[in-house]
Amino acid sequence: MPIIQRPRGTRDFGPEEMGKRRYIEGVLRTTAETFGYREIATPTFEHAELYTERSGEAIKNEMYMFKDKGGRELSLRPELTMPTIRFYAEELRNKSKPIKVYYFGNCFRYERPQSGRFREFWQYGAEVIGGGEHESDADIIALAVNSLENAGLKKFVTRIGHLGVLRALLWEIGIEGEKQSKCMQLIDKKDTEELFTILNAHSPSNLGIDRIRELLELKESKTVLKEARKIVAGNRKALKAIESLDKILTTLGLLGIENFIIDLGIARGLDYYTGMVFEIDVPTLGAEKQVCGGGAYELAELFGAESTNSTGFAIGFDRVVMALERQKAEIPTNRITAYVIPLDGKARNEAMKIATALRKSGISCSTALLERNLSKHMKHANAICAEYVIILGEDEIAEKKASVKNMETGEQVKVDFEKLLNHFNSTEKD
Secondary structure: OOOOOOOOOOOOOOHHHHHHHHHHHHHHHHHHHHOOOEEOOOOOEEEOHHHHOOOOHHHHOOOOEEEOOOOOEEEEOOOOHHHHHHHHHHHHOOOOOOEEEEEEEEEEOOOOOEOOEOOEEEEEEEEEEOOOHHHHHHHHHHHHHHHHHHHOOOOOEEEEEEHHHHHHHHHHOOOOHHHHHHHHHHHHOOOHHHHHHHHHHHOOOOHHHHHHHHHHOOOOOOOHHHHHHHHOOOOHHHHHHHHHHHHHHHHHHHOOOOOOEEOOOOOOOOOOEEEEEEEEEOHHHHHHOEEEEEEEEOOHHHHOOOOOOEEEEEEEHHHHHHHHHHOOOOOOOOOOOEEEEEOOHHHHHHHHHHHHHHHHOOOOEEEOOOOOOHHHHHHHHHHOOOOEEEEEOHHHHHHOEEEEEEOOOOOEEEEEHHHHHHHHHHHHHO
């Protein structure tokens, strides 16, 4: 029988890797909670129409869809914003607002596996539903930036824009509906050649097209908004969007976030984004450099709830881990504190008692489950990254003292059985 391998685009994580991932995940959760966000969880699969209504063609083509035994068309979740808003409309809409929630979970998309892109991947994200427009947008950006900083990520680039500017210019030349969605997707992919082919074929006037071209060519500078106002002069909707972005950035400064780039060429690939949008890149990741994306959106009405301000983000957890590894960040992992080694049958009972006492005190402890010589036990202790070994032989049993060896320093001391707990408690404090 052939060996069954894991499906393409999925991964197995060993104990060391999981230790790193759980540590980073814990930092992200703690950061969200210090911002006043509370955790939610939604099903791993949903009705397929939840995503096909507004998620955009890119996600629709990559969804893992299937029919259950009742003939219902379901899908593994490709992202977590839509389930969150479905949950809000179904059960949370009458809660006191604003509702600030965060989530962490695995998602699934059928795409070509490559570095930083998998068929099963993990997302950490947050949403604010029913908050003030500028305050919520600034709060969500600040949470995303602080989450990455607290995880230890360095040299990332935060870019902030507003979809209202581009949409207003597209409306100005009569680009609406599906054609506008197509243009926004091309802008998101930086495919300006096809974009302007479509625009030139649609509009006999070059004025509006020239405005779009100028806006997309704006470079990073402190005068971006000033220049953008000149470009869109006379277009009320575009000017209103720029003023809104200006207020968001002012609020963001009050939250301590000042290191960002204004980029009015951000479009986002999902159809439901409507206002402020932002992306965070880590240049060292190359082609898959984006680790975070988010912005303001309209989705609640789609599920029968009242229209309300909503904004959020999703961070690609796997890419954050990759970026931290590339910058050689020191990521703590959970280690086994003690490994108890009984050298003969008489010592085995005492080993079990010691391990039980340490565990009840909250100290991680493993015991030897195989009979072998001390050398092989020590080799195993190194393999499982034990910080200490507790050796119990004939002498130790006779003296009622355990030999405790520090695996890092090599120092070894004898400790009375009844004082072992205090010994490890004091070691943990140190």
